[in-house]
Amino acid sequence: MVQYTAARLDASFGALADATRRGVLEQLERADASITQLADAFEMTLTGMKKHVGILEAAGLVITEKVGRVRTCRLGRRGLAEEAAWIERRRRLWEARFDALDEVVEELTRKEKARGRRKR
Amino acid sequence: MVQYTAARLDASFGALADATRRGVLEQLERADASITQLADAFEMTLTGMKKHVGILEAAGLVITEKVGRVRTCRLGRRGLAEEAAWIERRRRLWEARFDALDEVVEELTRKEKARGRRKR
DNA sequence: GTTATAGTGAACCAGATGGTTCAGTATACG
DNA sequence: CGTATACTGAACCATCTGGTTCACTATAAC
Incomplete structure (x- = not known):
């Protein structure tokens, strides 16, 4: 089982x-x-x-x-290998997703600043 | 929370x-x-x-x-860090415990063999 | 052989879980 | 304005959970 x-x-x-x-x-x-x-x-x-x-x-x-x-x-000798693998997989994918988001935010911030310089 | x-x-x-x-x-x-x-x-x-x-x-x-x-x-940005840490901790400690057990078994096997050589 | 110990199984209990339906409310669309 | 969409909340349901007690079996210990 x-x-x-x-x-x-x-x-x-x-x-x-x-x-x-x-x-x-x-x-x-x-x-x-x-x-x-x-x-x-x-x-x-x-x-x-x-x-x-x-x-x-x-x-x-x-x-x-x-x-x-x-x-x-x-x-038990089986241990937590499968559970650890599942969680680690999530962690890696989530971080990738957050990094991508961070880039978007950064990009927006940069544009915002540029606009600020121009307008103000 | x-x-x-x-x-x-x-x-x-x-x-x-x-x-x-x-x-x-x-x-x-x-x-x-x-x-x-x-x-x-x-x-x-x-x-x-x-x-x-x-x-x-x-x-x-x-x-x-x-x-x-x-x-x-x-x-969520918090992710699964804490859960991963808990599981990894377990895995490390369990392995240590199993390694110790393996040594005991190995020791017994060695003695058994030595006894076999002497007696048979 | 009697008594104490270790575990097991069944039955019960209150409360959580995983789902539903039904009756709303709030927002978008034409 | 009227209608469709997206969600929300309450209520209900069967089943599972985390715990108990009580009665019982099997093994040790004296």
């Missing part, structure tokens, strides 16, 4: 659109953790935290493994 | 978690557009599209200006 780009971006941006889930990811950067540990860290019920982990897992950002009665969560 | 990081990331990742809204951004990369044009392009009611634009605007990704009866939408 989480394979076609549009659905994948829906899932992962959706997963990132929540401060608790972003916090969980940052937590897992430091160390793998059980559901209980995460629930404690974010002052939430086990059930609530399990839902968050489920969303992160469905988005492919986290993987979990249950050993005995403990489910350990760790960062 | 859209100023403090956590709330800003909530808003912008939330805005990006929808294919229509991502599509609108890509559309605006090519040219500014009115609500009507966007609604047509995405086969949606005016009202529906206005809501999407509202969400993008609240996230600071789009700015709009109404002249006469037409509201023109364009890309």
Whole structure:
């Protein structure tokens, strides 16, 4: 699952659109953790935290493994490559667009000044 | 508004978690557009599209200006800098974490092989 | 074998989301 | 002036979200 780009971006941006889930990811950067540990860290019920982990897992950002009665969560190896690529693409194109706009503004300003010199 | 990081990331990742809204951004990369044009392009009611634009605007990704009866939408200058930074940070830290893990695995593999040589 | 721990699943809740329709208002056009 | 266009706002709808509680299962620990 989480394979076609549009659905994948829906899932992962959706997963990132929540401060608790972003916090969980940052937590897992430091160390793998059980559901209980995460629930404690974010002052939430086990059930609530399990839902968050489920969303992160469905988005492919986290993987979990249950050993005995403990489910350990760790960062998914897939990471955020696709998301980063999408955003970077936007940034590059937007900047190009803004630069073009800036030129127009500059041009107008130059003409305005020239007109000012002539008229005033 | 859209100023403090956590709330800003909530808003912008939330805005990006929808294919229509991502599509609108890509559309605006090519040219500014009115609500009507966007609604047509995405086969949606005016009202529906206005809501999407509202969400993008609240996230600071789009700015709009109404002249006469037409509201023109364009890309917001703020762009996706903060979002890109957050994601890139994650990527760098995750890679470091995976590299560390890889070393452990490699170490174990090496030991395993050495043991194999001795015993077999 | 009893008890404590870790997680799971179902059901519920209030509020958000993604859409619609319908009834306006404001502006442009002839 | 009268009509068409472009948007706006309110209300409604089904579904999803983020959270809870409660009842249950599976595993550890004594």
